[in-house]
Amino acid sequence: MLTLLDRAAGTPYGTVIHLAAFTGMRRGELAGLKWHDVDLETGVISVRRELVFVPRQGYQVTPPKSAKSRRAVDISDDGIAELRRHRAEQAEHRLKIGPAWLDEDWVFTTGEGAHINPNAVSKAFKDIRVQLGLPRVRFHDLRHTHASLLLQAGVHLKVVQERLGHSTIAITADTYSHVAAGLQKAAARDFEAMLSRSEDAVADPSL
Numbered sequence: 001m002l003t004l005l006d007r008a009a010g011t012p013y014g015t016v017i018h019l020a021a022f023t024g025m026r027r028g029e030l031a032g033l034k035w036h037d038v039d040l041e042t043g044v045i046s047v048r049r050e051l052v053f054v055p056r057q058g059y060q061v062t063p064p065k066s067a068k069s070r071r072a073v074d075i076s077d078d079g080i081a082e083l084r085r086h087r088a089e090q091a092e093h094r095l096k097i098g099p100a101w102l103d104e105d106w107v108f109t110t111g112e113g114a115h116i117n118p119n120a121v122s123k124a125f126k127d128i129r130v131q132l133g134l135p136r137v138r139f140h141d142l143r144h145t146h147a148s149l150l151l152q153a154g155v156h157l158k159v160v161q162e163r164l165g166h167s168t169i170a171i172t173a174d175t176y177s178h179v180a181a182g183l184q185k186a187a188a189r190d191f192e193a194m195l196s197r198s199e200d201a202v203a204d205p206s207l
Contacts, residue, residue, distance in 0.1 A: 001145060007132055013124040015086040016108050016116070019045075020139065023073050024146035024164050027139055028052050031118045032061055033107040035087070043080050045073045047165065051118055059117065069165035083107075147172070151179045 005021060008014040016030050028050035037046045047064055054060045064070045075083075090109065094101045102113035110116060125139040143164065150160050161172040 003132060004128060004134060007128050008125075011124065011128070013108075013116075013121050015082055016121050017125060017128075017139075017142070018082050019075075019079065020142040021146060022079050023075060024143045024160075025073060026050065026069075026143065026165075027118045027121060029064070029069075029165075031108060031116050031121065034105040035107055036105060038083060038107060040080050040083060043075050043077070045075060047071050047073060051115060053118075059115075061115075064165065066165070066167040068161075068167045071162060071165050073163055144175075147176055148179050151176055151183065 001021060005018060008017040019025060019030055020027070023045065025045070025047065029047050031051040032049040033045070033047075034049075037048055039046075047070060049061050050064055050069075051059050052062050086107075093111070094113070097112070100112060102109075104113060104115070106113065106115045108116045122139045129137060147160050147164055150163070151157070157172055158169055160176075161169045164172065166172045166175075
């Protein structure tokens with residue numbers, strides 16, 4: 001993951017890839033992000049729309065796929081710094097092209113200020129993965145990696161559901177049941193260790 005993020009840094013889609021890994025947001029949600037959705041002071045992104053492909057119509061801006069998908073996602077200090085850097089670069093480019101810039105407030109844009117094509121993001125991600133000789137993974141797998149690492153770190157399932165925007169916690173539990181299996185074993189070991197310490201404390205009140 002870190003190797004891929006390092007290689008992506010500085011490329012046209014580096015910030016998109018960074019946010020996907022660090023927030024678990026969907027590709028369409030990232031493509032549909034506008035600057036007024038991003039509060040860099042509090043470190044919160046508000047997911048209010050997504051960019052989806054509609055047959056015979058092309059890419060369309062739509063509301064999030066469910067009520068739970070319309071959510072607030074906290075970002076880390078590193079994410080805030082990445083977005084600040086991206087915004088500064090975008091502002092510099094905007095000044096260079098002047099009136100040709102489409103002032104539509106998109107966070108991620110083409111060279112003229114229009115929203116990015118989500119497929120272009122996936123292609124850029126694939127190109128980086130191939131260059132690095134990494135296993136065959138999709139851009140969407142960054143979302144799964146985000147959730148899996150949070151669960152392995154002991155983050156509550158409800159928090160992971162809220163970050164991903166799943167409509168129910170059951171969807172999150174079912175999707176990441178393979179992670180839960182490993183956590184069950186760890187929980188059993190942790191309980192045994194805690195019980196042993198508790199019994200030692202009873203046997204020796206000085207502990």
